Amino acid sequence: MNRRSFLRHSAAFAALPILRPESDRVFVPGMQPAPLRVNGARLNGWLAGFDRIGRTAGGINRVAYSEADLAGRAFTLDLFREAGLTPRVDTAGNIFGRIDGTDRSLRPILIGSHVDSVTDGGNFDGPVGSFGALEVAHSLREQAVRLRHPLDVVVWSNEEGGTIGSKCAIGYLKPADLDKVARSGKTIREGIGLVGGDVARLSEAVLKKGDLACYIELHIEQGGLLEKAGLQIGVVEGIVGLRWFEITITGFSNHAGTTPMDQRQDAMLAAAKFTVAVNEAVRGVPGRTVATVGRVTVTPNTTNVIPGQVVLTVDLRDLDAAKVEQFTQRFEQLGREIGAATRTTFAFSRTVDSAPAISDQKVMTWIDGAARSLGLTRQRMPSGAGHDAQEIAHIASMAMIFVPSVGGISHSPREFTKPEDVVNGANVLLNAVVAADR
Amino acid sequence: MNRRSFLRHSAAFAALPILRPESDRVFVPGMQPAPLRVNGARLNGWLAGFDRIGRTAGGINRVAYSEADLAGRAFTLDLFREAGLTPRVDTAGNIFGRIDGTDRSLRPILIGSHVDSVTDGGNFDGPVGSFGALEVAHSLREQAVRLRHPLDVVVWSNEEGGTIGSKCAIGYLKPADLDKVARSGKTIREGIGLVGGDVARLSEAVLKKGDLACYIELHIEQGGLLEKAGLQIGVVEGIVGLRWFEITITGFSNHAGTTPMDQRQDAMLAAAKFTVAVNEAVRGVPGRTVATVGRVTVTPNTTNVIPGQVVLTVDLRDLDAAKVEQFTQRFEQLGREIGAATRTTFAFSRTVDSAPAISDQKVMTWIDGAARSLGLTRQRMPSGAGHDAQEIAHIASMAMIFVPSVGGISHSPREFTKPEDVVNGANVLLNAVVAADR
Numbered sequence: 001m002n003r004r005s006f007l008r009h010s011a012a013f014a015a016l017p018i019l020r021p022e023s024d025r026v027f028v029p030g031m032q033p034a035p036l037r038v039n040g041a042r043l044n045g046w047l048a049g050f051d052r053i054g055r056t057a058g059g060i061n062r063v064a065y066s067e068a069d070l071a072g073r074a075f076t077l078d079l080f081r082e083a084g085l086t087p088r089v090d091t092a093g094n095i096f097g098r099i100d101g102t103d104r105s106l107r108p109i110l111i112g113s114h115v116d117s118v119t120d121g122g123n124f125d126g127p128v129g130s131f132g133a134l135e136v137a138h139s140l141r142e143q144a145v146r147l148r149h150p151l152d153v154v155v156w157s158n159e160e161g162g163t164i165g166s167k168c169a170i171g172y173l174k175p176a177d178l179d180k181v182a183r184s185g186k187t188i189r190e191g192i193g194l195v196g197g198d199v200a201r202l203s204e205a206v207l208k209k210g211d212l213a214c215y216i217e218l219h220i221e222q223g224g225l226l227e228k229a230g231l232q233i234g235v236v237e238g239i240v241g242l243r244w245f246e247i248t249i250t251g252f253s254n255h256a257g258t259t260p261m262d263q264r265q266d267a268m269l270a271a272a273k274f275t276v277a278v279n280e281a282v283r284g285v286p287g288r289t290v291a292t293v294g295r296v297t298v299t300p301n302t303t304n305v306i307p308g309q310v311v312l313t314v315d316l317r318d319l320d321a322a323k324v325e326q327f328t329q330r331f332e333q334l335g336r337e338i339g340a341a342t343r344t345t346f347a348f349s350r351t352v353d354s355a356p357a358i359s360d361q362k363v364m365t366w367i368d369g370a371a372r373s374l375g376l377t378r379q380r381m382p383s384g385a386g387h388d389a390q391e392i393a394h395i396a397s398m399a400m401i402f403v404p405s406v407g408g409i410s411h412s413p414r415e416f417t418k419p420e421d422v423v424n425g426a427n428v429l430l431n432a433v434v435a436a437d438r
Numbered sequence: 439m440n441r442r443s444f445l446r447h448s449a450a451f452a453a454l455p456i457l458r459p460e461s462d463r464v465f466v467p468g469m470q471p472a473p474l475r476v477n478g479a480r481l482n483g484w485l486a487g488f489d490r491i492g493r494t495a496g497g498i499n500r501v502a503y504s505e506a507d508l509a510g511r512a513f514t515l516d517l518f519r520e521a522g523l524t525p526r527v528d529t530a531g532n533i534f535g536r537i538d539g540t541d542r543s544l545r546p547i548l549i550g551s552h553v554d555s556v557t558d559g560g561n562f563d564g565p566v567g568s569f570g571a572l573e574v575a576h577s578l579r580e581q582a583v584r585l586r587h588p589l590d591v592v593v594w595s596n597e598e599g600g601t602i603g604s605k606c607a608i609g610y611l612k613p614a615d616l617d618k619v620a621r622s623g624k625t626i627r628e629g630i631g632l633v634g635g636d637v638a639r640l641s642e643a644v645l646k647k648g649d650l651a652c653y654i655e656l657h658i659e660q661g662g663l664l665e666k667a668g669l670q671i672g673v674v675e676g677i678v679g680l681r682w683f684e685i686t687i688t689g690f691s692n693h694a695g696t697t698p699m700d701q702r703q704d705a706m707l708a709a710a711k712f713t714v715a716v717n718e719a720v721r722g723v724p725g726r727t728v729a730t731v732g733r734v735t736v737t738p739n740t741t742n743v744i745p746g747q748v749v750l751t752v753d754l755r756d757l758d759a760a761k762v763e764q765f766t767q768r769f770e771q772l773g774r775e776i777g778a779a780t781r782t783t784f785a786f787s788r789t790v791d792s793a794p795a796i797s798d799q800k801v802m803t804w805i806d807g808a809a810r811s812l813g814l815t816r817q818r819m820p821s822g823a824g825h826d827a828q829e830i831a832h833i834a835s836m837a838m839i840f841v842p843s844v845g846g847i848s849h850s851p852r853e854f855t856k857p858e859d860v861v862n863g864a865n866v867l868l869n870a871v872v873a874a875d876r
Contacts, residue, residue: 223696240695244741255848256730256753257678257822258661261721263846268731272713279707283699292694293706294741296734303682303732303751303789305849313741315694351741384695408701410693411743 035373035431036143040423043135047422050075050115050131051123059120059413063183064158065191072115073195076155079131083138085153092168092205093157093197099137101437103148107213109436110396111136111429112154114165114388119183121160122415124422128403129218130155132426136433147437149213156388157195164188166388170395171206212396214363214436217389218429219400220417224408225381232424233371233378234402235364239390240317240382241324241356247335249274251344253300253308268298268307270342277334278314282327288382289318289327319356319382357390360397363436367401370431376424385410401428473811473869474581478861481573485860488513488553488569489561497558497851501621502596503629510553511633514593517569521576523591530606530643531595531635537575539875541586545651547874548834549574549867550592552603552826557621559598560853562860566841567656568593570864574871585875587651594826595633602626604826608833609644650834652801652874655827656867657838658855662846663819670862671809671816672840673802677828678755678820679762679794685773687712689782691738691746706736706745708780715772716752720765727756727765728822757794757820795828798835801874805839808869814862823848839866 053075054061054068062068076095080087085097098108113129133153140147157165161182167173178189178199192199221227226234251267275293282291292315299309314331318324335346364380371378381402383389389398403425406416491513492499492506500506514533518525523535536546551567571591578585595603599620605611616627616637630637659665664672689705713731720729730753737747752769756762773784802818809816819840821827827836841863844854 221696222693223698224701225698228701242695253850254846255660255823256732257680257728257755257824258659258663258848259728259822259846260661260663260726261717261728263662263666266717266730268734269713269717272710272717272731275707275710276714279699279704279710288698290695290697290699292704292742292744293710294694294736294743294745295739296706296736296745297739298732298734301733301735304730304753305732306730307732307734315742317695384697385693386695408692408697410696412691 093195108150114159166391222410226404236400244352271310357393359399363399366435531633546588552597604829660848674838682790709748795831797837801837804873
C-alpha cells in the first residue's frame with residue numbers, strides 16, 4: 001500500500017459534508033421531485049481503499065489477469081455484497097449484480113464500468129464508474145427506492161486490453177483473439193479462465209439486441225475539456241471512431257558523412273515531413289479530429305547512418321465517420337507526395353479500425369436532466385477515448401457521463417478526479433437511472 | 439565462407455589482364471619515367487581471400503577485438519611476411535612492417551589503413567588501403583626499386599570503433615576511453631591486450647611530430663561522388679570536421695484520443711519539425727555540409743499516447759570549421775524557436791567533436807602527379823567519413839587517395855569497389871610514394 005496516497009485521498013473526501021440518505025422522499029406524479037443523492041463519503045472511501053491494490057512506484061498496475069487485477073476483482077465482489085447485490089461472474093469474466101424491478105415485463109437498465117488498469121496508470125479510470133454504479137444500487141436500496149426495471153450493475157473484465165469483456169458480451173470477440181497475449185503476459189484465453197470465466201461457453205455471456213433497456217456508463221473524462229471550460233459534467237454524445245495506421249517508409253541507408261544532401265533517400269526526413277504534414281492537415285480543418293504519430297521505429301537507428309527505414313503509427317479519431325475517411329485519404333495522398341519528393345516509398349496498413357459509437361438522444365436527455373436537477377454545469381462532448389459503452393452501443397441505447405480529470409491527465413500515476421466530482425458523477429448516474437426508469 | 443561472394447570476386451578480378459612486373463625499369467634523372475605498377479591480380483586475390491573471414495548472412499563482421507578480427511589480423515600478418523616485411527605489433531595493437539631506405543638520415547614514409555569492419559559491413563572499407571600498401575611494398579621489393587626513405591606499412595587497430603589505434607599512435611587516447619565497451623562486447627583495454635598490445639606501455643606506441651616524412655592512406659570513397667562524376671581517383675583535400683549532437687526534446691505524454699490538438703506538448707511533432715528544419719538549413723547554404731538525424735528514440739513510443747520525450751542525434755560535418763560552428767548555432771536557434779512554438783524544451787549536448795584535418799598540399803601534388811602519370815581521371819574532394827589519416831594529420835603531413843565505391847555504398851554488405859579501381863588506387867599509392875621519396 002502507498003500510505004501517502006491513501007492519506008491524500010482520505011483527507012480529500014473526509015472534508016466533504018456527509019450526505020444523509022433521504023429515505024423518506026415521496027414521488028408525486030407531475031411534480032419535479034428533488035433529486036436523489038448517493039452517499040458520497042462511502043463512494044470515495046471505496047476508491048481510497050481500492051488505491052491500495054496494485055499500487056507500485058510507477059503508479060497503479062492492475063493490468064487485466066494480473067495478481068493485482070484478481071485482488072481488485074475480489075475487492076469489487078465484496079462491494080457488490082456490501083451494496084446488497086449477489087455477484088455473478090459470466091463466462092467472459094464480467095461481474096454482474098441485480099436489483100429486481102417491480103415490473104417483471106421490463107428489460108434491465110445496465111450501469112457500470114471496469115476496474116482493470118493500464119500499466120503505470122491511475123486509480124480513477126474505471127473504478128469511478130464501477131463503484132459509482134455500485135453506490136447507485138446501494139443508495140437505491142438504502143433509500144428504499146424501488147425501480148420498475150431491474151437494475152444490473154456490471155464490471156467488465158479487461159477493458160484496457162481492448163474492451164475484451166464487453167466485446168464478449170456482444171459476441172464480437174474473434175476466436176483468434178483468445179490467443180493474443182495480454183499485458184499481464186497471459187493469453188486472453190488463460191486470463192478469462194483466471195477471472196472465473198469459461199472460454200468453452202463464451203456464447204452464454206452474449207447479450208442480444210433488445211436484452212437491455214439501456215446502458216449508462218460513468219467515467220472520468222481523461223481529457224482537459226471540462227476542466228478548461230470550468231464545467232462539472234460531460235454528456236457524452238458518442239465515442240469517436242478510431243483508425244490506426246502503421247506506415248512503413250522505405251528509403252536507403254547510407255553513410256551520413258559521405259552521401260551528399262541531394263543524393264539521399266532519407267526515410268527519417270520523409271517521416272518527419274509526414275508527421276508535420278499530418279498535424280497541419282488535421283489542425284487546418286475545423287472540428288475535433290485528433291491525429292497522433294505516437295510510435296516511431298528507425299532502422300538502423302545509428303547516429304552516423306542515414307535511416308533506411310522508418311515504421312511509424314498514426315492514431316486518427318473523430319466522432320464523424322466521414323471525417324475519418326476523408327483524413328485517411330488525405331494521409332495516403334501526403335504519403336505519395338512526400339515519398340515522391342524524398343525518393344522514399346510509403347506503405348500504409350490499418351491495424352485498428354473501429355466505427356464511431358453514437359449515443360442515444362433519449363439517454364442523453366436523461367443524463368442532461370439529472371445534471372440540471374442537481375444544479376450541475378454541463379456540456380455535450382465526444383469521448384476521444386474508447387470505452388466498454390462503444391461495444392454495448394451495438395446492442396442497446398447508451399450514453400456516458402463524464403466527470404473532470406485534473407489537468408486532463410489519465411493513464412498516468414498523476415491521474416486524479418476530485419472527490420466532489422466523483423460524487424457529482426454518481427449523483428447524475430443515480431438520477432439518470434431514475435429518469436430512465438420512468 | 440560465403441562461396442557465392444568469393445566466386446563473384448574471383449570472377450571479377452580474374453577477368454583483369456595480368457600485369458607483368460617491370461623490374462628492368464631505369465630511372466633517368468630529369469626525364470619523366472614511366473609509372474610503376476603493382477601486381478593487381480595478386481592484390482585482388484588477397485581481397486577475395488580475405489572476404490572469407492568474418493562473413494555472415496548479414497555481411498562482413500570483423501568488429502575490432504572479435505574472433506573474426508583476430509582471424510583477419512592473422513591473415514594480414516601472413517601478408518606482411520609474404521610481402522617480405524617482418525611484422526611488428528606496437529603496444530597499441532597496430533601492425534607495422536618496414537623496408538629500409540638507402541639514406542639512414544631520412545624519416546620513414548608511412549602508408550596503410552585498417553582491416554577491422556563495422557557490424558554487417560563490407561570487405562573493402564579498410565582492406566583496400568591496407569593490402570594496397572602491402573602490395574606497394576611487395577612490388578617495390580619485387581621490382582628491385584630501392585627508396586631513399588624507409589617505407590613503413592601500417593595496419594591500424596580498431597579504426598571503426600573511433601580510430602583507436604591511430605589515436606594511441608599520436609597519444610590522444612584518453613585513459614578513460616580504455617574502459618569503454620567496443621562493439622565486440624570487450625573493453626578497449628581488454629581488446630588491445632587481445633590483439634597483442636600492452637596498455638601499461640601505451641606511451642611506447644606514440645609517434646611524435648617530425649617522426650614521419652609523410653602519411654598516405656588509400657581508401658574506398660564510401661560515397662558516390664567519384665562514380666557520379668565518372669572519375670577514377672579522388673585526391674582527398676582533408677577529412678571533414680564532425681560534430682555529434684544528442685538532443686533531448688521534452689514535451690508531455692498524454693492520451694492521443696482525449697487531448698485536443700491545440701492543447702498538446704508533442705515531443706515527436708517538435709522532433710519532426712526540427713528534423714525538417716535542420717535539413718532545410720543545410721540545403722539552403724551552398725557547399726558540401728551534411729547533417730543527418732540518424733537516431734530517434736521516442737518515449738513512451740505507443741500508438742495511442744502523445745510522445746512526451748524524444749531523444750535524437752544530429753551528425754554535422756564540413757571541411758570548414760567555421761561552417762560547423764555556424765550550423766551549430768543555427769541548430770540551437772531552431773531548437774529554441776521550435777520549442778517555443780510547440781511548448782517543448784530542447785536540450786543539446788555534444789557527444790563527439792572532431793576538428794577538420796586538412797591535407798598537405800605537397801602530398802596532394804604527389805598523388806595528383808601519380809594519377810596523371812597513370813592516365814587516370816581525378817578530382818580533389820573532401821572525405822566525409824573519418825579515417826586514421828585525420829589522427830596522423832596531427833603529427834605529420836598527410837593526404838589520402840580515394841577510389842570509387844559502386845553506388846556510393848559503404849558500411850553495408852553491398853559495399854563493392856571494382857577490381858580495376860582497387861588496382862588504380864594501389865598504382866597511385868605506389869607512384870605517390872616514389873614521388874614522395876624524391
